[in-house]
Amino acid sequence: MxxxxxxxxxxxxxxxxxxxxxxxxxxxxxxxxxxxxxxxxxxxxxxxxxxxxxxxxxxxxxxxxxxxxxxxxxxxxxxxxxxxxxxxxxxxxxxxxxxxxxxxxxxxxxxxxxxxxxxxxxxxxxxxxxxxxxxxxxxxxxxxxxxxxxxxxxxxxxxxxxxxxxxxxxxxxxxxxxxRDFSYDDSKVEFNVDAPNGVVMEGYLFKRASNAFKTWNRRWFSIQNSQLVYQKKLKDSLTVVVEDLRLCSVKPCEDIERRFCFEVVSPSKSCMLQAESEKLRQAWIQAVQASIASAYRESPDTYYHLDRTASPSTSSIDSASEPRERSGRGESILQRIQCLPGNQQCCDCGQADPRWASINLGILLCIECSGIHRSLGVHCSKVRSLTLDSWEPELLKLMCELGNSVINHIYEGSYQEQGLKKPLPSSSRQEKEAWIKAKYVEKKFLKKLGSTEILINGERKSERRWSAEAEPETSDPEDMRDLHPGALLCKASKARNLPIMAEALAHGADVNLVNDEDEGKTPLIQAVIGGSLIACEFLLQNAADVNQRDARGRGPLHHATYLGHTGQVCLFLKRGATQNDGDEDGQDPLSIAVQQANADIVTLLRLARMNEEMRESEGPFGQPGDATYLDIFREFSHMASHNPEKLKRRSVHFRHSFR
Structure with a gap:
């Protein structure tokens, strides 16, 4: 008392x-x-x-x-x-x-x-x-x-x-x-990367908000445990700005109106900060740079066991069949991806135990090569952490369909013939960067289309067979060498053969090709017709247009709705597919789903439309989506990836009339 x-x-x-x-x-x-x-x-x-x-x-x-x-x-x-x-x-x-x-x-x-x-x-x-x-x-x-x-x-x-x-x-x-001169407050100028309490530097900074108004707020920042964090008030919980300082860069900013600004750039976001003086700005920049260098000197494994409660983005890979459970199942999925041929080493330098991925290429990378990939831009490579980021189930299955061996047989098919040597883990960053640019941007090591043998599940498969499962009904006697890359991509998308789709893209196939010989159907529409959720995901990761329509005014969402592919409908709605426009018969996806009595798709389409109306009513600065809406879509995604039999059509008599 x-x-x-x-x-x-x-x-x-x-x-x-x-x-x-x-x-x-x-x-x-x-x-x-x-x-x-x-x-x-x-x-x-x-x-x-x-x-x-x-x-x-x-x-x-x-x-x-x-x-x-x-x-x-x-x-x-x-x-x-x-x-x-x-x-x-x-x-x-x-x-x-x-x-x-x-x-x-x-x-x-x-x-x-x-x-x-x-x-x-x-x-x-x-x-x-x-x-x-x-x-x-x-x-x-x-x-x-x-x-x-x-x-x-x-x-x-x-x-x-x-x-x-x-x-x-x-x-x-x-x-x-x-x-004393009080033009600035130098009480927190010094930093110490070896501080016993782990706090390298701390002090007040102004942070520019990510909202539409770009307001500036004064917050207490600190660099600790290889993270950049801040608090609004002393007793508030920490908000993580950068989860792993090894993945970020810092630079002064002179092209904005405010003085003493600097920017911390990470793979997922950038944060604009302002110090109270030039001396303090330089101290913070040096502290971040010193922390990055210190983090690189530490063992890489130290950063794969971060506090999972710090931020939603630091959670482990969600379990495929149990989305609410994280620990055990997440590790088994990670192990499954790492056990694919070639995935025990970095795809580009051979460093053991890679923990980063390029999701549009389907490969695993070490942290240094992942940084080089990130510098290429997302149009070339989209980098994600296996342990720090959350993963959608369809993306996990995509990673299990490709792997380092498959992609290297495509992108490194001729480097030995050219007398070149692949970088080693001990090679300099400059050597690795030159190799990666030559490999993925300039594409100097590709063999002629159709002449590469690709590993599928550890075995060499002839590319004259279209299906990765080599099913008789999807085989095609046509020789790949007679097709240009775009036509090859369309055929492989319909046949659900991801290695051949990857090779076609490597040889310059247009991911949004309009096939005039087949009513203007794009590769994404062909993947819908082929019934492969993973093929659709692969094309979307490689910049396929989710709203591009064929000659009859039908986009991927129309085709998925007609065919009763609930998982694809869910995927396209998550990726921003519009459903308000009708096809040549004036039917939009919702009317098609109602006509065919597909309750699951009707539910998804109505939820998506309701959510869109809610966002419009909130104005341009509304929330990205209702929590219930997002939870339902998440559950449908998991079911479509792992229990598709639960989403089978209730009626199929319209499918033949559509075709």
Whole structure:
């Protein structure tokens, strides 16, 4: 229980009143002893007198308590606490003035020197005033803590000495403040990558929000545990800006209106920050760079066991069949991907145990090669972490369909014939970068289309067979070498053969090719007709247009709805497929699904339409989607990938009429 000062005074008064009663009883007792002593011998009289003297000490003690303890507590409550509250109010007002001055200084545009000078001058004066008041405030707090104790125990001499010493120290500090330059606050300039508590650097920065208004907010930032994090208030939980500093870069920004800005760029986002001075900006940039270098020196495995509660994006791979369970099943899926041929090593340099992936290529990479891939741009390679990012089930199955051996048989088919050597894990970054650009951008190591043998599930397969499963009904005697890449992509998409689709794309096939010989059907529409959710995912990852229509006005969503492919409908809606326009018969996907009595697809389409209407009603800055809507789509995605039999058509008699 926490007592207030008045309650403490009341308890002290009660103690003194009880003491008075005790002293009165003692007086009666002492008088009785004195009467008894007159009848005793001389030695006994001396002992009795000593006893009487000790009892008199009790009376003196309570008199002292009455004068010193009670009175001093009363003075403490009446005067000291009141003065402290007044000082605290003054301190809070000056602190608010300082925050306002900091915001105005940060907002001063670099192209208006007079505003910059005025804001900087105001900030410097306010900082000095704040520091002076802070010293007085600290002294008063300390004196409030000491004064009652010193008064109660009558340690006046010690108190005076200590108080005088503190006053002299404060006077010296006030003089130091007066001489200092407060154009910036350098209290947090230093950083230490080997700090015992793991905090490399911390301090206030302005952060530009990612909303449409691009507002700036002052937050407490820190670099710790190879992450960049911030808090709104001291007791708030940490918000992670960069999950792994090895994946980011930092650079000063001079092309925006505000001064002292720098940008921290990571694979998933960029964060614009502003320091309060050029010196502080340089210190933060150096601290981030030093932390990146330190993180690279550490063992890579240290960064694959991050706190999964820090941020939603740091969760492990979701289980395919149990989306709410994460740990055990996630690891088994990761192991399944890593066990594919060639996936035990980085696809480009051979580094063991790769933990990064290019999802549009279907390969695994080490962290250094993944950084080089990221620099190529998402049109060439989309990099994702196997352990730090969440994975959709269809994307996991896509990764299991390809792998390093399959892709290297395509993209490295001729490098040995050219007398070239592949980089090693010990090769320099420049060598690896040159190799990766030549391999994926310039495509210097491709063999002639149709002349490469591709590994499928660890075995060499002839590319004259269209289906990866080599099913008789999907085989085609036509020779690949007679087809141009676009036609090959269309055939392979319909036949669900991802290795041949990958080779066609490597040889320059247009992922959005319009096949005039087949009613303008695109490769994505052919993948829908072939019934492969994974082929659709592969094409979408490689920039296929989810809304491109054929000659009859039917897009991939129309075809998937007609054919009753619920998983594909879910996939296309998640990727932004529109459903408001009708085909040449005036039918949109929802009317088609209602006509065919496919309850699952009707549900998905109606939810998507309702969600779109909700977003439109909220204006341009509305939320990306209702939580219930997203949960339902997530469940359909898992079911389509792992239990497709639960989504089978309830009616099939329209399928033949559509074809």
């Amino acid at each position: 926490c007592l207030s000062a008045p309650q403490l005074v009341k308890l002290c008064s009660g103690m003194i009143e009880a003491g008075k009663a005790y002293v009165s009883a003692n007086k009666l007792f002492v008088n009785g002893v004195r009467d008894l002593s007159q009848q005793c011998k001389k030695d006994e009289t001396i002992s009795v007198n000593t006893l009487i003297s000790s009892f008199r000490l009790f009376q003196i003690l309570f008199d002292q308590a009455q004068r010193s303890v009670k009175q001093q507590l009363h003075n403490f409550v009446k005067d000291d606490v009141r003065k402290f509250k007044e000082t605290k109010k003054h301190f809070d007002r000056v602190r608010e003035d300082l925050e306002i001055a900091q915001v105005k200084n940060a907002q001063a545009p670099r192209n208006k020197p007079h505003e910059v000078e005025e804001a900087a001058g105001t900030l410097s004066i306010t900082r000095k005033c704040f520091r002076h008041l802070a010293l007085d405030y600290v002294l008063q707090v300390r004196q409030m803590t000491l004064n009652p104790c010193l008064r109660i125990y009558s340690m006046f001499l010690l108190y005076i000495q200590q108080s005088s010493m503190e006053k002299r120290e404060m006077e010296h500090k006030h003089a130091t403040i007066q001489q």
